[in-house]
Amino acid sequence: MNAARRNEAALGAVGAVAVVAAWEAVARSGLVDPAIFPAPSAAIVGALTRLPPGEIAGSVAISLLRIVEGFALGAALGIALALASGWYRIFGNLVRPLVEVLRPIPPLAWIPMAIVWFGLGEPSKVFVIFLGAFFPVLTNAYRGVTGVDPVLIRAAQTMDIGGLRLLVRVVIPAAMPDIATGLRVGWGLSFGVLVAAELIAAESGMGFMIMNARQFGDVGVIVFGILLIGACNLATDWGLALLIRRWLGRWHSV
Amino acid sequence: MRRALDRPSVQGAAFLVALLLAWEAASAQGWLRAFAFPPPSRIAEAAVEMVVSGFPEGLRLWTHLLVTVGRILQGFFLAMALAIPLGLVIGRAPVLDAMTAPLVTFARSVATLSLLPLVIVWFGIGELSKVVLIAYGCFWVMLTNTIAAVKYVDPVLVRAARTMDVSGPRLFATVVLPAATPRLLAGARVALGVGFMVIVAAEMIGTIQGLGALIMEARTFYRTDISIVGMLALGLLGIAFTSGLSWLERVLIPWHTGLAGVRR
Amino acid sequence: MALPRAIDAPAAPAKIAISGVTKRYDAAEARPPVLLDVDLDIAENEFVTLIGRSGCGKTTLLNIVAGLVEATSGTVAVDGAPVTGPGRGKGMVFQQHALFPWLTARRNIEFGAKSRGLDPQAAHAEADQLLSLIGLSAYGDKYPNQLSGGMQQRVAIARALALDPHILLMDEPFGALDEITRIEMQDELLRVWQSRRKTVVFVTHSITEALMLSDRIIAMRANPGGIAAEYRIDLPRPRSRADVRLAALHEKLWEHLR
Ligand SMILES: Nc1ncnc2c1ncn2[C@@H]1O[C@H](COP(=O)(O)OP(=O)(O)OP(=O)(O)O)[C@@H](O)[C@H]1O
Ligand SMILES: [Mg+2]
Numbered sequence: 001m002n003a004a005r006r007n008e009a010a011l012g013a014v015g016a017v018a019v020v021a022a023w024e025a026v027a028r029s030g031l032v033d034p035a036i037f038p039a040p041s042a043a044i045v046g047a048l049t050r051l052p053p054g055e056i057a058g059s060v061a062i063s064l065l066r067i068v069e070g071f072a073l074g075a076a077l078g079i080a081l082a083l084a085s086g087w088y089r090i091f092g093n094l095v096r097p098l099v100e101v102l103r104p105i106p107p108l109a110w111i112p113m114a115i116v117w118f119g120l121g122e123p124s125k126v127f128v129i130f131l132g133a134f135f136p137v138l139t140n141a142y143r144g145v146t147g148v149d150p151v152l153i154r155a156a157q158t159m160d161i162g163g164l165r166l167l168v169r170v171v172i173p174a175a176m177p178d179i180a181t182g183l184r185v186g187w188g189l190s191f192g193v194l195v196a197a198e199l200i201a202a203e204s205g206m207g208f209m210i211m212n213a214r215q216f217g218d219v220g221v222i223v224f225g226i227l228l229i230g231a232c233n234l235a236t237d238w239g240l241a242l243l244i245r246r247w248l249g250r251w252h253s254v
Numbered sequence: 255m256r257r258a259l260d261r262p263s264v265q266g267a268a269f270l271v272a273l274l275l276a277w278e279a280a281s282a283q284g285w286l287r288a289f290a291f292p293p294p295s296r297i298a299e300a301a302v303e304m305v306v307s308g309f310p311e312g313l314r315l316w317t318h319l320l321v322t323v324g325r326i327l328q329g330f331f332l333a334m335a336l337a338i339p340l341g342l343v344i345g346r347a348p349v350l351d352a353m354t355a356p357l358v359t360f361a362r363s364v365a366t367l368s369l370l371p372l373v374i375v376w377f378g379i380g381e382l383s384k385v386v387l388i389a390y391g392c393f394w395v396m397l398t399n400t401i402a403a404v405k406y407v408d409p410v411l412v413r414a415a416r417t418m419d420v421s422g423p424r425l426f427a428t429v430v431l432p433a434a435t436p437r438l439l440a441g442a443r444v445a446l447g448v449g450f451m452v453i454v455a456a457e458m459i460g461t462i463q464g465l466g467a468l469i470m471e472a473r474t475f476y477r478t479d480i481s482i483v484g485m486l487a488l489g490l491l492g493i494a495f496t497s498g499l500s501w502l503e504r505v506l507i508p509w510h511t512g513l514a515g516v517r518r
Numbered sequence: 519m520a521l522p523r524a525i526d527a528p529a530a531p532a533k534i535a536i537s538g539v540t541k542r543y544d545a546a547e548a549r550p551p552v553l554l555d556v557d558l559d560i561a562e563n564e565f566v567t568l569i570g571r572s573g574c575g576k577t578t579l580l581n582i583v584a585g586l587v588e589a590t591s592g593t594v595a596v597d598g599a600p601v602t603g604p605g606r607g608k609g610m611v612f613q614q615h616a617l618f619p620w621l622t623a624r625r626n627i628e629f630g631a632k633s634r635g636l637d638p639q640a641a642h643a644e645a646d647q648l649l650s651l652i653g654l655s656a657y658g659d660k661y662p663n664q665l666s667g668g669m670q671q672r673v674a675i676a677r678a679l680a681l682d683p684h685i686l687l688m689d690e691p692f693g694a695l696d697e698i699t700r701i702e703m704q705d706e707l708l709r710v711w712q713s714r715r716k717t718v719v720f721v722t723h724s725i726t727e728a729l730m731l732s733d734r735i736i737a738m739r740a741n742p743g744g745i746a747a748e749y750r751i752d753l754p755r756p757r758s759r760a761d762v763r764l765a766a767l768h769e770k771l772w773e774h775l776r
Pocket of ligand 2: 576577578613689
């Protein structure tokens with residue numbers, strides 16, 4: 001880490017500490033009701049004493065499992081459909097309008113139909129998360145496939161590469177940066193819809209944890225839950241970004 | 255006729271119509287349950303019902319639409335009004351940028367919908383909560399995009415302008431801002447998408463007005479046909495909102511031709 | 519030395535026969551076509567250079583010969599068979615290097631070698647040889663974005679050579695090189711051409727380069743694009759830049775292109 005980076009990190013730490021300290025100070029000043037606006041320390045300590053650690057870990061695990069399931073489905077289907085509709089002109093002509101009709105419908109608007117189709121169990125939650133991941137992956141991958149520099153395809157064609165091999169060896173690698181972007185956006189949206197998905201008659205998960213806490217007016221647990229979901233999102237997104245950099249960073253800048 | 259079928263849009267529309275007809279036929283045959291998959295004709299009837307008499311009785315589609323648009327626009331513009339000036343300042347000041355970076359990153363990672371219970375405790379289940387939720391989601395997206403837009407303006411452009419003796423506010427207005435515009439537009443587009451996502455969840459609580467409320471409410475009355483009308487209305491609304499922005503984007507990147515000229 | 523075409527045309531059956539090729543990118547356009555009624559026969563193992571102003575249709579003609587772009591009318595035949603698509607022994611070096619950014623220099627070259635059917639080991643050996651030919655043995659593991667413009671262009675040439683095509687289409691391959699490397703690469707190209715015997719269609723903006731390399735120089739005109747004149751150069755290689763006969767030709771070409 002060079003000096004400039006170290007400087008930046010130090011400034012960032014100062015900024016973060018300042019904001020947390022200000023929040024703590026306001027909460028403890030007596031100007032606001034700590035039951036409604038708890039200090040961060042109070043919220044975290046309170047939540048950790050009221051909720052057994054096993055329960056918290058369980059909530060995190062079940063939420064992450066739902067996200068991974070929905071995301072994996074959405075990413076796989078999104079990439080496959082993007083490749084097919086981006087590369088095969090006729091297929092693309094047929095499918096594109098259908099996608100254009102469905103894509104603007106927000107994932108959460110599917111919740112009622114998800115309940116009708118899949119009931120109140122796990123599948124409907126996974127379905128909503130799936131929708132969150134599917135469309136961003138699809139649109140980004142589609143852009144990647146159709147945006148491949150034509151000269152690269154021509155170069156491959158002069159080397160007798162055509163058909164499926166052209167798709168696998170040139171188009172997909174060239175579209176990878178866009179696919180990676182889609183995966184990150186899709187992952188973020190999976191987290192974004194998590195809470196709503198867990199509103200569907202859930203008895204577990206981080207979304208349930210905070211909605212449940214509201215019933216008891218336990219703002220400390222709500223704040224803790226918000227921070228916990230944010231931290232999980234941040235950490236996993238960071239991991240995903242690292243993977244992508246490992247995977248594409250050698251030839252693709254940023 | 256053959257010429258017409260060669261047109262991509264005609265092919266796509268024909269496929270869509272064929273799907274709808276197949277769906278209708280499958281319903282008529284009893285292969286698809288009308289409750290789970292209301293046939294297109296039922297959805298069309300429901301749409302007419304929504305326009306004429308409304309659901310719940312008296313709340314017409316138009317009313318739901320206006321309520322939803324009002325909430326989105328309030329939240330969206332509140333966010334824009336705060337995020338753009340703040341982002342422009344932070345993006346031009348490296349120290350501020352470094353100080354706020356971790357906070358912004360974390361705040362953006364906080365799932366907007368996870369704030370729902372907190373916002374209810376703070377602001378109740380009325381209008382304010384909904385607008386605050388939408389504004390929160392839009393704000394952080396727009397802020398990060400504005401910061402990046404200003405920060406990553408090609409330094410060559412700035413240097414070129416300097417050699418032409420342009421600096422200060424004029425540099426900002428004539429070079430930095432135009433160069434940042436594509437990114438700002440992209441940010442606004444994403445923010446709008448967030449707004450549309452949040453509104454549905456926000457309207458699930460404490461209201462019977464708005465498209466989000468409509469689709470939830472209709473299901474509890476076993477009117478999935480009306481739920482679908484609500485979903486389609488939300489989709490159309492989204493298209494209307496984004497088409498303005500994407501038109502601007504098309505004007506800004508007319509060179510994007512992609513694979514049009516490649517033999518395959 | 520500028521002889522009428524009827525006499526100048528090579529006696530042997532043409533390796534590449536371009537006849538009546540016209541190209542319009544936009545059918546509705548009022549401008550003259552990009553290429554109008556181009557006829558050109560190229561003999562086996564001939565080294566032909568296209569030269570002409572920017573925008574006169576050199577890249578377009580090369581793309582049509584490669585089978586990458588369809589002519590609006592007219593035909594191109596290789597060995598008597600009409601060209602219907604790319605591949606089949608026609609290697610191409612593009613004006614923009616067109617390297618695959620996700621492959622290292624070595625892998626790019628191996629990509630070419632493998633697509634002609636070499637097994638991985640043979641492709642590796644071929645890549646070694648070509649890397650040393652272009653003077654980049656130490657850079658095999660670099661990605662295109664880690665190479666300079668000239669290095670990228672050299673790798674692109676090596677990739678085309680790795681195909682071992684019998685026709686080599688080169689679109690300003692040395693345009694991005696410095697003068698010294700450029701002259702070295704010209705010598706290398708001639709060496710490869712003489713040892714592996716290929717039919718080369720070469721595009722350049724440099725009159726000197728055309729004179730040093732070619733059996734025949736085709737001067738093109740623009741609007742509509744077509745052949746303005748051709749010059750046969752029967753001087754043995756290696757040629758000297760100071761040769762007075764070349765100097766005279768230089769004058770004539772300059773007159774035509776101006
Ligand atoms: N894909 C295309 N669509 C439309 N017009 C094109 C296309 N490619 C080339 N042209 C036009 O055809 C003409 C010839 O272009 P071409 O690239 O063949 O020229 P060139 O002789 O190779 O030029 P240069 O020396 O600058 O590379 C130009 O007027 C150009 O605008
Ligand atoms: Mg050219």
